Amino acid sequence: MQTDYDVTVVGGGPSGSIAAEQLARRGYRVALVDPRNRIKPCGGAIPSRTLADFDIPEAVLVSRAAAARIIAPSGRKVEMRIGELGYVGMVDRSTFDPYLRERAVSAGARLLIGKLQDISTRDNGTLDLTVEPTSGDPQGAPITLRTRLVIGADGANSAVRRLAFPASRKPPYVFAYHEIVETPARPDPAQFQPDRCDVIYDGRISPDFYGWVFPHGEQTSIGCGSAVKGHNLRLATADLRHAAGLGDCKIIRREGAPLPLKPMRRWDNGRNILLAGDAAGTVAPSSGEGIYYAMLCGRLSANAVEQVLLTGKSAALRQARESFMRAHGRIFWVLGMMQTVWYRNDRFREKFVAMCADADVQRLTWESYLNKQLVRRDPFAHVRVFFKDIGQLFGMVANQK
Structure with missing residues (x-):
């Protein structure tokens, strides 16, 4: 034929x-x-701009996320609310x-x-x-x-x-693995909320990337990624499930693939x-x-x-x-530098999560993510974040001497 x-x-x-x-x-x-x-x-997150740019009806979304919670190796949690800027759409x-x-x-x-x-x-x-x-x-x-x-x-x-x-x-890549589980009808809000994405920066979960718990309405994606050979992604994902109070939830499917x-x-x-x-x-x-x-x-x-x-x-x-x-290209370069600098070990991950508590960091992060471009309307905010980054790095160097 x-x-x-x-x-x-x-x-x-x-x-x-x-x-x-x-x-x-x-x-x-x-x-x-x-x-x-x-x-x-795939965690399934798309910025709200995607719906407008590609004519995607909201009915395709399985849920909306109004916040992200960043979790450090020490267990410190920083919640980043999106507020009036928009939302993160979740798809399966x-x-x-x-x-x-x-x-x-x-x-x-x-x-x-x-x-x-x-x-x-x-x-x-x-x-x-x-x-x-x-x-x-x-x-x-x-x-x-x-x-x-x-x-x-x-x-x-x-x-x-x-x-x-x-x-x-x-291209270089990490290997990603996740499990789709049934979302419990009455989860513990201290561990899991259906309108919040949890991002976990912890070397036990991923020595060079991160783990996630992303709500998909009636289902939830739980997973992690790493380029380190021998790191047990399934065991790390099981740890994430239990930490989120989802350890007993029914697993619907398991998937893994390289992520460039x-x-x-x-x-x-x-x-x-x-x-x-x-x-x-x-x-x-x-x-x-x-x-x-x-x-x-x-x-x-x-x-x-x-x-x-x-x-x-x-x-x-x-x-x-x-x-x-x-x-x-510029935002990819910035994100690449972030990964190189802040994902290297748990000491740096701890500092990175601490920086996420800063109001300037949160606003610039959400505006850049939702609009898919670096924010230029507030240059002084970038300057403030830059000097905070430098201060954190010099603090790390001083502590290691």
Whole structure:
């Protein structure tokens, strides 16, 4: 079976689904390939801006978070209320991703349930993609898709990246693991609140990242991440469940996957393939936030691919990364520095949590997160935070002498 497409999008998560929907709405022939056999481990947090930017109805949200509670290694807790700035929407990937894929199909994309096996290039520059069906039919024969361009939005272990890019071209990552449990009807409010996200900075939970307890309405995501080999993520997650008073809650599902934490230096192969989302490494350092950035990557990838289709100039593929880094490169650098400085050990984590109690830090954090840009309207607040950071660091150095 051979079919012709302008663009084939591999991966039906937030990035790939948005790319496929955008291109299909513009009248292009689009195939969307997704195995539909797994759910990415994810806290499920999206800023309220996401709903407006990508026309997401509030009905898709499983809950709203009005605060985050930061917990230090010593057990110190700092609650950061969002207030009038907005809220953090919570989604469950088991329902959110299929919703986005259905939008792409409604826009005109063809959804193929399968797993990419091979990519080959014809003499005329078109690509043949071999897709093995994963719909459960053991007699299902591999399908060959002929396409002009490919968007690889198939996650941190991207098959597109593996097949079309050098082995060295992959971002660094931590491994994330979480468990979805039933939310108790009457939880202890001192341990768990259904409108609050708990973020745990403790070397026993994660020696280099953090743990989380994120409410999803009737369900709750509990998990952690780490790049340290040998660290027992399941045991750490069990500790988080018990600390949140959720130890006896029924476990609905368990999921694990790598989580990239740095955008790749190049997302395209210079000809006809473009990476997007986790495949390109666009998960924010320090926070691990990826849904909004993945959806933005999908939109930017669709724009770049359309330029290639209109002009025939493959150099236009670079526009996706250039646009993304121009808008968010600085905040990714800041978050990367935060992770490098403050996540190194429990002494620094303790200081970091103490800083989160500061009113300037809280306001700038929420405004930057919700608006997806560094706050510029109050430069003196940045100066105050800067000197507080320096004071904390010099205090740490002095104490270690």
